Amino acid sequence: MATCILTVALDTPLNSSFDYRWRGDDGPRPCVGQLVLVPFAHREVVGLITGVGDTTEVAPEKLKDALAVRSQLAPLSTQWLALAAFAADYYQRPLGEVALPGLPRNLRVAGTVNLDRALKKLAKHGLVHDSAPVDMPVLNDAQQQAADAIGGAVGFTPLLLYGVTGSGKTEVYLQACAQVLARESEGQILILVPEINLTPQLEGNIRARFPGVMLATLHSSLSEGERMLHWLAAHQGKARIILGTRLSILASLPQLKLIVIDEEHDPSYKQQEGLRYSARDLAVWRARQLGIPIVLGSATPSLETWHHAGSGRYRKLELRERAVKDAVLPRVKLLDMERDKPKDGLTSHLLAALRQRLERGEQSLLFLNRRGYAPVICCESCGWISNCTRCTSFMVLHKPEHRLRCHHCSLELRIPRHCPTCGNVDLQPLGRGTQRVEEGLQQMFPAARILRIDADSTRLKGSAQAAFDSVHRGEVDILIGTQMVAKGHDFKKLTLVGILNPDTALFSQDYRASERLFAQLMQVAGRAGRAARGEGASVSEVLIQTRYAAHPLYSAVVRHDYDRFAGSLLEERRQAALPPYMYQALLRAEARELALAMAFLQAARDCLVHDGITINDPIPMTMTRVHNVERAQLLVESASRPALQAFLKAWLAQLRDMKARVKWSLEVDPLDI
CATH class of the missing domain: 3.40.1440.60 (PriA, 3(prime) DNA-binding domain)
Structure with a gap:
């Protein structure tokens, strides 16, 4: 040759x-x-x-x-x-x-690389797990219409499956998948979930529903050998269903016929390191490229997706009622902490509700999106607080480990015996994390079975799934958790959700904070009352402790009114010229000195002028210093996506020629500004 x-x-x-x-x-x-x-x-x-x-x-x-x-x-x-x-x-x-x-x-x-061995292993054993066939549940009318619309869609068809929590979106996915697999003899289906801990439950449902069908899973918890085997099964077209997190959107799927994105609003679909891509957006492009349907499912769709549905670009399928007969949306109530002063972080009303569930043998969930024991320790004598020496953040107290830990640079220190400034030995924790709430509950309810699920308690491989399994088996009375427990889990005996300290997001400088808070509250509220209410069972409740009970966001949560809330946010975005009405890119710079990063960004701002492009002034990032590196950013905006893309190409050529002692990166469509 x-x-x-x-x-x-x-x-x-x-x-x-x-x-x-x-x-x-x-x-x-x-x-x-x-x-x-x-x-x-x-x-x-x-x-x-x-x-x-x-x-x-x-x-x-x-x-x-x-x-x-x-x-x-x-x-x-x-x-x-x-x-x-x-x-x-x-x-x-x-x-x-x-x-x-x-x-x-x-x-x-x-x-x-023993590729031959892997291919032989795949050919011999495959990834099929035999199980007893499970009958397809009977869908309600809305579910059946949605499943038929998805299963019968032809060509590029973007569909928003908008359903309240507990409305049976997963069952709609599965029955639509059954229609596609029956029609396409060699077709493949890609199902994306935002977090690894959501895969085991869905994987079990898929295996039970499709015995004999090869399922491949793709996520970062797999060993390298497992990941290669599953990737090869997808690449060869042998795996008919591929379940994974955001990285699976880049998998080789030669016979792809349907894409499903569960919890499409979740920010976890955006990669935050290296190539900062959006798996959701790439999935839409891939569906358009291949001419296949794509389903974006959520109880609280992202405003971008909601806007597309409102403008007719996406077809909206609605599930307004819960799937289980006699199961209703929980009653949401606001607990004003100005009137009902909390004790150990819990108001008397919430404590009474917890006690009632314990007496009836029902489960409760306390949601606090802050791990550790306390966000900071301080000296009341001189005002010293436990700042991180390497970041512009606090060292979080982790009492069981007797450590102070920075959640940004992972610096760990022993808890000081006395104040480093004045020598005072009476150092006090400020605020509450999940560990402190757990400690308080153990003292108040010594007979209760209490379990904490957060990033600290589930560090070992398999520990998260083991914890969730114990909740499903009814071995837990009170569950305390962070966002890990907020979505995707179906706890049959859970009738009470208490939400602690959500107010901080109301005053964030991030314009997406209210959208994310509303989604988080609705998702965690949806864990309650998913099963049919039995005789003598408690009414499912969601109790939100707040100092701002009159805030419009909480009023919308009480009414379960995503439609009106999303409409008002979109109007605010339109008036303020923010996404989805504006397209953005963010240039970040890192250096040992903030002045160097700012100087680079200022030079970048001045090096190229382009009509239709707004280049804002450089500013330090909110978390200015991480691991002794100073960080700043520069926001670029345009009302035209093609114009922004053309500018970025020319701009990057100029930036690469600039000699500067900084590390810089560009992110298109940033989520965190």
């Missing part, structure tokens, strides 16, 4: 495409979409072939030889390469930095 030239994409931060010579012997000519081992600098790396030709502009003496092509693996499809190319172009990153991290690590590292 004649020598040819391979254009190879590598995972490098700047130029990611390089030409290599392929000296063919008797083997087949390499093709686009294959992985290849090449020399780069002083090491060997795996790259992706994006072009095969006979000529190159690289001088012959500088052209290096490619070492080996991984021919055992079927080439990645042109559709997948187009997806990676779109993501690279839209998010202004090199192609290799997008395409290669989306592959299992075992495929993209140099060295010996």
Whole structure:
């Protein structure tokens, strides 16, 4: 075979495409979409072939030889390469930095990869788990209409499944999937969930509903060997259903026929490091590219999705009632902490409600989105507080571990025996985290079975699922949790939700804070009363402790009125020229000194002028210092997405030529400003 030239994409931060010579012997000519081992600098790396030709502009003496092509693996499809190319172009990153991290690590590292063994294992055993068939539950009229609309959709059809908590959206997904699988003999379905801890319950439902159908799961908790096996099952088209978190949107799915995004509003779908992509937005683009339906499900849709549904771009399917007969939405009540002063963080009304549930053998959930024992400790004598020495944040008290811990840089210190400033030994915790609430409840209800679920209590692999299983088995009376417990979980015996300290989000400088708070409150409120109310059972309640009971946001929560609340927020966004009526990009700079970061951003602001683009002044970030690195940001806005994209391309070329002692990054469509 004649020598040819391979254009190879590598995972490098700047130029990611390089030409290599392929000296063919008797083997087949390499093709686009294959992985290849090449020399780069002083090491060997795996790259992706994006072009095969006979000529190159690289001088012959500088052209290096490619070492080996991984021919055992079927080439990645042109559709997948187009997806990676779109993501690279839209998010202004090199192609290799997008395409290669989306592959299992075992495929993209140099060295010996026993791909043959993995392929043989997959061929022999597969990922099918036999189980007894389960009958499809009978849907109510609204559910059936939604399932039929999804299952019968043809071509690119974006559908918003807007259903109150407990309305049976998951059952609609499953029955729509059954219709698609029955119609498409080799079709694949991708189901996205926002968090890893939501996968086991849904995975169990899928396996029970579709015995004999291969299911692949893709998320970061899998071992590298497991992830490669599941990815290969999807890549070969053997896995008919693929369940995963945001990274699975970049999986190779040659027979994809339907995409489902559960809890589409969740900010976890936006990657916050490296390639800052939105899995939800890429999923919509992928559905359009392939001409297939996509379902975005939520009880509290993002304002962008709600806006698209209102303008007719998305079709809205509504589930206004709970799926279980006689199950109703919980009654929401506001507890004014100015009138009912809390004791150990809990008002007398909430304590009485907890006591009533304990007497009736029902479960309660206390939601506090703040882990640790207390947000800070202080000295009442001189005013010293436990600031982090490396960040502009507080050191959080973790009493069981006898440590102060920064949740931003992970710095840990022993709890001081006395004030570092004045020597006072009487240091006091301020505020409450989940550990302190747990301690107080154990003292007030010593006979109750109390369980805390947060990032601290579920660090070990499998511990989160074990904790949730104990709740489902009825082995817990009072559950204390952070946002980990707020969505997706169906606790049959839970009749009371108490929400502690939600007020801080009301006064955030982030314009998305009220949208996120409303969604969080509605989601956690939806954990109550999901089963049919039995004789003598308590009325399901959600009790919100607040000092601002007259705030319009809480009034909307009491009425379960997302429609009107979302409409008012959209009008505010329109008047303020904020997304979804404006498109944004955020340039961040990091340096050892804030002045250096600010100077770089000021130079970036002045280096290019473009009509229709607003470049705001640089400002320090809200969390200015993290791990001894100072941070600042610069916001760019435009009413036209194409105009913003054109500007960013020209602007980045200028920025790369600037010599500055800063680390900088660009994020398109930022969620946190």
